[in-house]
Amino acid sequence: MTFLRRLTRQREFVIFLIVAAVFVFMIFASPVFLTEGNILSVLLSLSIESIMAVGMVVLMVGGGFDMSVGSILGFTGIILGKLLTNGIPTVPAVLLALIVGVVIGLWNGFIIAKIKINPFVTTLASLSIFRGLSYVFTSGRNISGLPDAFQAIGQARYFGVQLPIVYALVLLIIGEIVLRNSRFFRQYYYIGGNERAARLSGISVDWMTIIAYMLTGVLAAWAGIVFTARMGSASCQAGTGWELRVITAVILGGASLKGGSGTVLGTFLGVFLMALLSNALVLLGVDIYWQQFVVGVVLISAVMIDTLGRRVGAAGKQEA
Amino acid sequence: MDTILETRGITKSFPGVKALDAVDFSLERGTVHALVGENGAGKSTLMFVLGGVYRPDAGEILMEGKPAAFFSSHDANRAGISVVYQELSLVPNLSVAENIFAHRQPVRWMNLIDWDGLHRKTTQLLALFGSEKLDPRTPVGELPIAKRQIVEILKAMSVDPKILILDEPTSSLTEVEAKELFDNIRTLKSRGISVIYISHHLQEIFEIADTVTILRDGRHVCDARVCDIDEDFLVTNMVGRKIGNMYGDPPAGRQIGETAFEARGLSRKGEFNGVSFRVQKGEIVGFAGLVGSGRTELSRAIFGAEPPEAGEMFLNGRKVSLRSPRRAIRSGIGYLTEDRKAHGLFLDFSIRDNVVANHLADFSGSFLGFLRSGRMEEFTQGRIRDFNIMARGPGQTVNNLSGGNQQKVLLSAWFGIQPQFLIADEPTRGVDVGAKSDIYRLLRSLAAEGIAIMLISSDLSEIIGISDRVYVMRDGAIVGELARERATEETIISLATGLQLTRSKECVE
Numbered sequence: 001m002t003f004l005r006r007l008t009r010q011r012e013f014v015i016f017l018i019v020a021a022v023f024v025f026m027i028f029a030s031p032v033f034l035t036e037g038n039i040l041s042v043l044l045s046l047s048i049e050s051i052m053a054v055g056m057v058v059l060m061v062g063g064g065f066d067m068s069v070g071s072i073l074g075f076t077g078i079i080l081g082k083l084l085t086n087g088i089p090t091v092p093a094v095l096l097a098l099i100v101g102v103v104i105g106l107w108n109g110f111i112i113a114k115i116k117i118n119p120f121v122t123t124l125a126s127l128s129i130f131r132g133l134s135y136v137f138t139s140g141r142n143i144s145g146l147p148d149a150f151q152a153i154g155q156a157r158y159f160g161v162q163l164p165i166v167y168a169l170v171l172l173i174i175g176e177i178v179l180r181n182s183r184f185f186r187q188y189y190y191i192g193g194n195e196r197a198a199r200l201s202g203i204s205v206d207w208m209t210i211i212a213y214m215l216t217g218v219l220a221a222w223a224g225i226v227f228t229a230r231m232g233s234a235s236c237q238a239g240t241g242w243e244l245r246v247i248t249a250v251i252l253g254g255a256s257l258k259g260g261s262g263t264v265l266g267t268f269l270g271v272f273l274m275a276l277l278s279n280a281l282v283l284l285g286v287d288i289y290w291q292q293f294v295v296g297v298v299l300i301s302a303v304m305i306d307t308l309g310r311r312v313g314a315a316g317k318q319e320a
Numbered sequence: 321m322d323t324i325l326e327t328r329g330i331t332k333s334f335p336g337v338k339a340l341d342a343v344d345f346s347l348e349r350g351t352v353h354a355l356v357g358e359n360g361a362g363k364s365t366l367m368f369v370l371g372g373v374y375r376p377d378a379g380e381i382l383m384e385g386k387p388a389a390f391f392s393s394h395d396a397n398r399a400g401i402s403v404v405y406q407e408l409s410l411v412p413n414l415s416v417a418e419n420i421f422a423h424r425q426p427v428r429w430m431n432l433i434d435w436d437g438l439h440r441k442t443t444q445l446l447a448l449f450g451s452e453k454l455d456p457r458t459p460v461g462e463l464p465i466a467k468r469q470i471v472e473i474l475k476a477m478s479v480d481p482k483i484l485i486l487d488e489p490t491s492s493l494t495e496v497e498a499k500e501l502f503d504n505i506r507t508l509k510s511r512g513i514s515v516i517y518i519s520h521h522l523q524e525i526f527e528i529a530d531t532v533t534i535l536r537d538g539r540h541v542c543d544a545r546v547c548d549i550d551e552d553f554l555v556t557n558m559v560g561r562k563i564g565n566m567y568g569d570p571p572a573g574r575q576i577g578e579t580a581f582e583a584r585g586l587s588r589k590g591e592f593n594g595v596s597f598r599v600q601k602g603e604i605v606g607f608a609g610l611v612g613s614g615r616t617e618l619s620r621a622i623f624g625a626e627p628p629e630a631g632e633m634f635l636n637g638r639k640v641s642l643r644s645p646r647r648a649i650r651s652g653i654g655y656l657t658e659d660r661k662a663h664g665l666f667l668d669f670s671i672r673d674n675v676v677a678n679h680l681a682d683f684s685g686s687f688l689g690f691l692r693s694g695r696m697e698e699f700t701q702g703r704i705r706d707f708n709i710m711a712r713g714p715g716q717t718v719n720n721l722s723g724g725n726q727q728k729v730l731l732s733a734w735f736g737i738q739p740q741f742l743i744a745d746e747p748t749r750g751v752d753v754g755a756k757s758d759i760y761r762l763l764r765s766l767a768a769e770g771i772a773i774m775l776i777s778s779d780l781s782e783i784i785g786i787s788d789r790v791y792v793m794r795d796g797a798i799v800g801e802l803a804r805e806r807a808t809e810e811t812i813i814s815l816a817t818g819l820q821l822t823r824s825k826e827c828v829e
Contacts, residue, residue: 181432187423193411200373200409201422201475202394260413 012254012266014306018298019273022280030283038279040161046275047164048073048230050268051223052246054175055216057267060250061179062188062212063195063259064112065119068126069220069246072104073239075130076224080150081143081234090150098221104130105217109210127243134236144233154229164226171219175264188212192259248295249274252302273298322349323385324514325370325401325483330379332365339365341538342379347483352505352515354525354546357535357558358752363518366535367485370516371403372396402481404473406488412461417442419460420475445474449504465611466497473504484508485516490524491750494610494778496817502528520752522551523781536560559754566757567785568764576788577601579637580772581653581741583622586631591617592796595631599741599772604763606787607776608812614796615776619743622774623655624648635741654739656730656747665718665730672700672714675733682736703732708758724748724755731762742766745776760786780809792816 026033052069059066076097083093104126111122156163179185190198191205199205228234252270255262277298278291325347332340340362347353355363368374370381372390381388383399390396393403410419417438418425426437442456449470454463460471469489476484486505490498505515505528517529525532526546534541534557541557555566582598592614599605607615621628624642633640635651642648645655666674676683676696683696700714707728711721718726727747734742744763748756763786767773777783783790790807792800792815800815 177432181435183423183425183427183431183433186418186425186433189414189418190411190422193413194409197409197411198422200393200403200405202392202397203423260411 010254010266012263012269014302015252015254015266015269015273018302019269019276022273022276026276026280026283029280033279033283036160038283040165042272042275042279043165043168044162045278046271047162047168048223048227049242049246049249049274050168050271051171051226052216052220052242053249053267053271054171054264055212055219056246057250057253057255057262057264058175058179058185058188059212059216060247060255060257061192061259061262062209063192064209064212065123065247065257066108066213066216066220067120067123067243068104068108068130069216069223070239070242071127071130071134072101072217072220073224073227073242074236075104075134076100076221077228077234077238078134078137078143078236080225080228081146082137084146084150085143090147090153093150094153094225097225098218101217101219101221101224102214103217104221105214106210108217109213112213113206113209131236131240138234138236140236142233142235146228146232146234151229151232154226154231162230164230167222167226172264172268176268179264189260192261194260245274245295246271248299252299254306323347324349324383326382326385327366327370328380328382330366330369330376330381332369332374332376338538340369340376343535343538343540345533345540347514347516348531349482349514350509350512351530352509352517352528354517354519354529354532355535356519356522356525356532356554357541358754361535361558362538363535364487365538367403367487367516367518370396370401370483370485372401397479397481400480400482401485402476402479402483403485404476404487404489406491410460410468410472410475413459415457415459416446416454416463416471417456419471420445420478422475424478442474445478446470448477448507449474465492466494466500469493469497469501470504477508481513483514483516485518487518488520488750489517490519490521492611494612495780495813496610498524520750521779522554522753525554526551534558555753566753567760567782568757570764570767570788576603577770580635581774582634584632584634586618586621586628586633588617588621588626588628588630590796592621592793595793595796595798597791597798597801599774601740601770601772602767603788604767604773604775604786606783606790606807607774607793608778608780608783608790609793609816611778613793613816615793616745617796618793619655619745619774619776622648623653623743625655649737649739652738652740654734654737654742656727656734656742656744665726667719668717670715670717671704671709671711671721671729672696674718674729675700675703675714675736677733703735707732707735707762722752722755724751724758727751727759728755728762731759735766739771741772741774743774743776746778747775748777748779748782756782780812783807783812784809794818 032038052073056066056069079100080093080097083096084090108123108126111117112119154164158166187198187203187208190201190203191208195205224239227238249270250262250267252273253262253266253268255266274295277294281288281291281294323346327343327345329342329344330340331338331342343362343366345366355366357363365374369376372393372395375391381390388399390399420442421438426434426441428434439456443452446452446454446456451467451470454467460468463471489501493501508515519525529546531543531545532554533543534554536558577600579598580601584596586595587593595618609615620626622633622642624644624647627643633642640651642651642653666677676699680691683691697714703709704711704714709725709728709732711725718729721729747763748759751759763773763775775783775787784807787807788804790802790812791798792802792812794816802811
């Protein structure tokens with residue numbers, strides 16, 4: 001009983017039910033759905049977003065929020081493209097691209113934590129700045145002709161599984177373990193739940209905030225590296241609008257904009273649901289333009305079910 | 321005796337104020353030492369200095385005779401000082417165990433949390449206060465306030481402090497819960513922990529403290545052993561002048577007129593049931609009861625915020641149906657709220673904007689209903705004078721006023737609609753002694769003008785001090801009505817709890 005109560009009280013539970021329902025429905029609705037090829041293509045389509053979402057959920061648990069991840073993804077791709085086409089070898093180029101992500105995160109985090117500018121405004125500015133720089137550096141043209149060694153990062157397969165899926169799964173598993181169980185990451189729940197209390201408990205809130213933005217920055221950069229390698233070219237439009245998809249997934253998975261809640265498991269379910277829905281619409285032959293509409297409806301429904309459920313639960317307890 | 325903590329000449333200034341002026345303070349091991357003073361006397365500043373949140377401008381802190389300097393709350397913790405803050409500093413989503421151990425959870429391999437160890441250690445701590453039945457995994461947000469406070473104190477205890485500072489710990493507790501808290505404090509004391517106890521409730525000091533330090537305007541006024549002094553002595557030294565009877569006396573020759581408000585059989589499922597009462601013109605009627613006895617719910621229902629499901633209400637003999645606060649205000653009912661920050665005041669606005677907010681129509685000119693600023697200014701000036709509000713002027717932001725002065729602003733705002741019936745829900749919560757007596761005086765003068773007042777309060781001496789008649793509520797029903805002469809703490813507590821209480825505690829040497 002208590003186990004069941006604890007289970008149903010988790011926000012992940014609602015989204016798990018939705019995912020399970022869509023999954024079971026699709027098994028019957030489409031013969032191709034449950035084939036290895038299709039499942040792998042769903043996983044591949046969610047891999048890049050998952051990498052970014054792991055950083056985002058940590059940030060959002062701590063009460064933060066990053067609108068610039070899509071631009072960071074695009075910008076690191078462009079930097080990589082420039083480096084690689086100018087003869088820099090793959091390993092140093094990739095490291096430099098990661099450093100670019102860390103530095104952008106540091107910039108965001110510093111402005112938010114130390115100068116105390118609202119995260120929405122700060123990262124909205126970064127979104128614009130780094131997207132803008134991507135266009136400036138390339139005059140809007142794509143960079144192609146990237147070396148094969150680099151492209152392997154995003155295209156190689158092991159046992160038939162593309163590497164981006166492996167990266168995503170590894171990050172999700174590590175993220176799930178550390179955000180739930182490590183003393184360091186656990187601090188974000190205090191910060192997001194009650195910032196004043198966190199400060200009084202001796203948590204260095206400012207530093208933790210900066211670190212969280214650096215984490216979303218470096219993971220967005222890694223997503224940019226993998227995406228560029230997979231595409232084989234760097235486009236200055238890469239990642240446009242993805243910040244909203246990532247934030248949507250994290251909220252679907254149980255996080256709140258106020259901070260203090262959210263898990264990596266839930267976030268994975270959120271990302272998975274969004275990829276599943278696009279796949280289902282394609283397989284069912286529905287016009288692809290319905291996709292965004294459906295995501296919006298699912299988002300607001302999941303959050304409403306959760307909120308209303310909580311309210312009914314709370315009222316029931318008071319009566320008792 | 322054995323001095324554990326001493327401060328010498330602690331001085332701390334903020335722009336425009338000297339919050340602490342060369343304060344000397346010393347604390348003996350294993351005692352409960354009360355720190356009293358009006359709001360702004362410097363109690364909180366001293367607490368923040370000892371807790372490592374503020375750095376003093378001058379002066380030194382000696383911990384067990386050795387100089388100590390705190391740069392953060394972490395340093396203070398390490399030196400053995402732990403603070404329980406007034407505003408509960410807990411995270412509602414996290415469990416009891418995680419709140420208590422904040423980011424000091426026991427860990428094993430790779431800094432991953434040892435959950436079993438964490439829950440075991442939490443249960444051990446809970447046992448200290450006889451709460452070992454509480455599941456350490458319960459989210460704090462699901463606990464009642466009194467339990468949350470236990471969690472808060474245990475959180476402070478978890479760093480194994482030598483000194484525990486409690487800031488207004490009873491401000492959200494009922495009398496019975498406060499008694500339990502005092503038992504817990506005695507437990508701590510018996511384990512050799514020294515406690516600095518900050519409170520507005522002077523009786524509590526006599527109940528729990530051994531010694532007391534009085535601060536006024538940032539200065540140390542005097543130290544005394546609690547058994548050598550009385551409440552009068554405390555008040556006189558806190559305020560710096562004789563206050564006399566804080567509650568005042570009903571004005572002579574006052575007429576208690578016909579019934580102004582009457583309720584018959586008000587009910588709302590799960591909150592209150594079959595409540596009937598009446599309040600006469602010019603009368604202050606106290607509503608006593610434990611937190612959760614349904615008093616606040618009842619008053620909100622009368623005010624139309626959450627209308628009753630059954631029952632009738634009469635204002636001046638006419639039946640009224642109050643389906644919304646707007647209607648209630650129109651019919652002449654005012655509501656001075658318990659939580660003035662959340663419900664009553666526009667904190668970021670000026671005194672003027674607050675005072676005129678609920679009767680703007682009086683200030684709008686005939687041309688397109690534009691507001692006349694001159695009249696508002698003049699009106700606010702008058703209110704500041706009449707209500708003795710300590711402020712720079714009508715334009716000052718309410719946020720910058722002390723709690724007592726905020727309450728006076730709220731009171732004057734309600735006075736503006738000339739209500740016939742005023743509900744005052746905990747009107748002096750968190751307000752200092754001087755402002756309290758101002759508020760009592762104002763309530764009395766409102767009553768003298770024929771306004772009927774319903775006073776809800778958890779402060780028994782306040783209920784007894786100014787009510788003409790007292791209703792006692794328990795579990796959503798009125799369980800007793802007491803005339804002024806019969807309203808004593810004992811009778812009210814025994815009605816409110818349904819228990820026979822024996823009072824104890826005199827000075828024990």
